[in-house]
Amino acid sequence: MKVNGNCVGCGQCVAYCPSDAIIVLACASMNEKCTQCGKCIDYCPMVAISEEA
Ligand code: SF4
Numbered sequence: 001m002k003v004n005g006n007c008v009g010c011g012q013c014v015a016y017c018p019s020d021a022i023i024v025l026a027c028a029s030m031n032e033k034c035t036q037c038g039k040c041i042d043y044c045p046m047v048a049i050s051e052e053a
């Protein structure tokens with residue numbers, strides 16, 4: 001998963017991830033637990049998350 005500059009660090013995606021894979025400091029990032037399920041992509045209000053190429 002890739003997080004772009006739209007991320008405002010709101011943290012909403014953390015609660016939504018079923019794999020506890022998202023860490024938000026100034027901006028969200030995903031750890032090794034990420035299963036690429038894509039749920040966070042739909043949930044982010046800032047459209048900041050996309051699949052990595
Ligand atoms: S990726 Fe989206 S939902 Fe997650 S912290 Fe950033 S703005 Fe919020």
Ligand code: SF4
Pocket residue numbers: 001016017018019020021022030033034035036037038039040041
């Ligand atoms: S793709 Fe799925 S497992 Fe990975 S961070 Fe997003 S919600 Fe969590």
